[in-house]
Amino acid sequence: MSEHHPSLRADCGSCFGLCCVALAFTASADFAVDKAVGTPCRNLREDFGCGIHTGLRQQGFTGCTVYDCFGAGQQVSQVTFLGRDWRSDPDTAEQMFAVFPVMRQLHELLWYLTEALALDVTGPIHAELAEALAETERLGAGRPQELADLDVAAHRQVVNVLLLRTSELVRAQAPRQKKDRRGADLIGARLRGADLRGVNLRGAYLIGADLRGADLRLADLIGADLRDADLRGADLTGCLFLTQMQLNAARGDAATRVPPALTRPAHW
Structure with a gap:
């Protein structure tokens, strides 16, 4: 933490x-x-x-x-x-x-x-x-x-x-090396249940992406655009450089696992 x-x-x-x-x-x-x-x-x-x-x-x-x-x-x-x-x-x-x-x-x-x-x-x-x-x-x-x-x-x-x-x-702690998605266009991407542990998502466009149940532990999310991304049930614990502003812009629910340094948005 x-x-x-x-x-x-x-x-x-x-x-x-x-x-x-x-x-x-x-x-x-x-x-x-x-x-x-x-x-x-x-x-x-x-x-x-x-x-x-x-x-x-x-x-x-x-x-x-x-x-x-x-x-x-x-x-x-x-x-x-x-x-x-x-x-x-x-x-x-x-x-x-x-x-x-x-x-x-x-x-x-x-x-x-x-x-x-x-x-x-x-x-x-x-x-x-x-x-x-x-x-x-x-x-x-x-x-x-x-x-x-x-x-x-x-x-x-x-x-x-x-x-x-x-x-x-x-x-480097992730179980396997993943494709570098830095700055990637993932607008509306279907990533439900995806194993995104350790993925570089710096500056990626995840607007409206379906990330329900996705595992984002150890993923770098600095600058990632999460506007209207569906994070219901996703695991964000241990992800890197996630901010309250990014979380506020996304959609989630009670099952979304949020890093302890951040607050679950009231509108979820």
Whole structure:
């Protein structure tokens, strides 16, 4: 079981509704309306809470129930900007909205690195993983302008080398070598009951795939698109780099075996 610090879990009560303002969304199956970057969602209340929180899916805002900031919202709100919110201090708004997506990426990397460090099999690269985690934390503690100017894509590339090595070490434990499905188009694929242990599914398109009863232990799921994938009865314990956002986007049931670090979505 990977141990993730509470700072990597969203605390909406300590955030200034940043995902509801800083991000854009387009009218689609996930969002009922268009919204531009820096424009508050029409459902955002004055206290930064959501006016339709209990009915988001019913009112066409499924995307909001899927999104996860990995705790970046409260970090930017309470630490980077020291509790100054964009409404009472509008001079902070533009910079705050620019910093938020950068912080979100850093916190996602912290999530992956924390998971990798908790695995016994990654012992040979623990020192490198710990160094990468410390550097990512250092970058996340930067001043607003430092964060806004950060080349986060370059840092992701450095960290990704270690995440790839982690993936190799984990997947080597699988009983048999499996076909590499990295980035594969598996949209709507019929994978019911499939033995996917140790399969590399990094960035794979599994939208609407039938994964009922599939065994995904030791599979690398980083960046895999699980929107509307059917995970009823699937075993996800021991899979690698699965996030709450991916789980929220999929469909499952009480028989779906979920990694202990994640929460079974309420809509399942």
